[in-house]
Amino acid sequence: MQYSELVQNVGRWHADHAWDYSVFDSDQKIWVRRIQSPSVFEIARFAEGTEKNGKIEVDKDRKIEGNAILRLLPCVTEGRAVPGDIARKLVQKSFYPLCYSKKNWSKLLKITCSVIRVNFKEVGTMDINRDTIDIHYNYGRWLACAHEMERRALQSAGEDRATNAMRLFTKFAENPNKYMGVIQQKILVYETKLGQKALWLKNEKYAISANLQKNPLEALAGARHLDGRMILGFEAQMESFKNKSENRRQSGGEKYVYTEE
Numbered sequence: 644m645q646y647s648e649l650v651q652n653v654g655r656w657h658a659d660h661a662w663d664y665s666v667f668d669s670d671q672k673i674w675v676r677r678i679q680s681p682s683v684f685e686i687a688r689f690a691e692g693t694e695k696n697g698k699i700e701v702d703k704d705r706k707i708e709g710n711a712i713l714r715l716l717p718c719v720t721e722g723r724a725v726p727g728d729i730a731r732k733l734v735q736k737s738f739y740p741l742c743y744s745k746k747n748w749s750k751l752l753k754i755t756c757s758v759i760r761v762n763f764k765e766v767g768t769m770d771i772n773r774d775t776i777d778i779h780y781n782y783g784r785w786l787a788c789a790h791e792m793e794r795r796a797l798q799s800a801g802e803d804r805a806t807n808a809m810r811l812f813t814k815f816a817e818n819p820n821k822y823m824g825v826i827q828q829k830i831l832v833y834e835t836k837l838g839q840k841a842l843w844l845k846n847e848k849y850a851i852s853a854n855l856q857k858n859p860l861e862a863l864a865g866a867r868h869l870d871g872r873m874i875l876g877f878e879a880q881m882e883s884f885k886n887k888s889e890n891r892r893q894s895g896g897e898k899y900v901y902t903e904e
Contacts, residue, residue, distance in 0.1 A: 649720055652719065652720055652721060652722040653719055653720065655722060656680065656718065656719045656722070657679075657680045659760075659761050660680040660681065660757045660758060660760070660761070661678050661679060661680050661757070661769075662678070662679070662680070662681075662753050662754075662756050662757040662760070662769060663676055663677070663678060663753070663769045663882055664677050664678070664679050664753055665677060665882070665885060678769070680757055681753070681754045681757050681758075683712050683715035683716055683718070683719060684712060685750075685754055686711075686715055686725075686729065686733070686754055686757075686758060687701075687708050687711035687712045687715060687729075688701060688708060689733060689736070689750070689751050689754050689755075690711060690729045690732040690733050690736075691707045691708050691711050691732070692708070693742070694742060694743050694744065694747055697744055697747070699747060711729060714726050714729070715729070724761075725758050729758070730758050730759055730762070730871075733751070733754060733755040733758055733759070734755055734759065734870065734871040734874060736751060736755075737751055737752055737755045737871075737874045738812060738813050738816045738874075739812070739813055740805075740809050740812050741805060741809060741810065741812075752874060752877070752878050753878065755871065755874055756874060756875055756878050759871040759874070759875070760875065762871070763780075763871065763872050763875060765777065766780040766872050766875050766876065767875060768879065769879065769882070770879065770883075771784065771879045771880060771883055772879070773850070773854075775854070776854045776855070776857040776858055777872055777876075778855065778858055778862065778863060778866050778869075779866075779869045779870055779871075779872035779873045779876070780872040780873065780875060780876035781851050781854045781855050781876060782815075782819045782823070782855070782866070782869055782873055782876065783869070783872065783873035783874060783875065783876025783877035783878075783880070784847075784851050784876040784877065784879070784880040785823065785848055785851045785852065785855075786808050786812070786815055786826070786873075786877055787808075787876070787877045787878075787880035787881045787884075788844050788847045788848045788851065788880060789806075789807070789808045789826050789827070789830050789848070790806050790808035790809060790881075791844060791880075791881070791884050792830050792833050792834060792837070792841060792844045792845075793806040793807060793808065793829075793830050793833045794806055795833075795837060795840070795841075795844075796833035796836045796837050797833075799836070799837070800836075807826050807829040807830060808826055808830075811825065811826055815869075816868070816869045816873060817867065817868055817869075818867060819866055819867075819869060820863070820864065820866060847880075
């Protein structure tokens with residue numbers, strides 16, 4: 644392989660798998676957008692590892708992790724696609740938020756989006772695609788809005804616990820039609836508590852529901868076992884909530900701040 648080809652392949656990897664890895668500026672109390680691609684070491688560790696004592700760990704002899712890294716290196720240097728089994732493991736693990744700390748699950752989501760975005764060109768964007776009627780993607784966006792609605796109400800009340808969206812995340816991915824109604828019923832009380840400050844989020848949910856309803860009824864009714872597009876939709880929607888000025892404008896002037904976890 645010529646050096647120029649290697650440079651081209653590495654550049655393409657970073658372009659194709661870039662994602663928003665925002666970092667929290669503790670001095671200014673704001674999120675700073677950082678666009679980058681994950682390392683093969685991070686991909687391998689999150690695909691093959693589990694969380695123990697707040698850290699992502701793989702097998703003790705590290706053979707599984709090492710093998711995964713060896714399989715990923717040609718993706719960077721030779722332009723090969725990420726092995727399908729590694730991508731599927733990342734997506735599957737993303738459906739279990741309660742198995743991770745908030746920080747590690749957030750990192751897992753970003754790595755997953757980085758890896759799978761090339762497989763879903765229409766919705767594999769860092770910013771929200773508000774025009775797509777993709778069922779998987781819009782269900783992910785809806786769940787993010789439900790989570791944020793409850794999270795803000797809990798934050799206002801000084802509470803810190805898992806939202807209903809997080810507790811039912813796995814079941815929602817398996818059967819979104821059933822658990823969409825369940826979650827909606829559970830967050831009504833939080834919509835009431837937020838009052839006018841919930842209007843933006845309610846309007847987001849209405850717009851997402853309108854996108855879903857543009858699909859054929861049989862396709863919508865038969866939605867089961869959501870794939871990585873749900874994660875792409877959830878992550879893009881959640882990142883939009885970190886826009887401090889937009890939050891203040893849309894939420895009646897109240898300052899909802901994400902802090903470093």
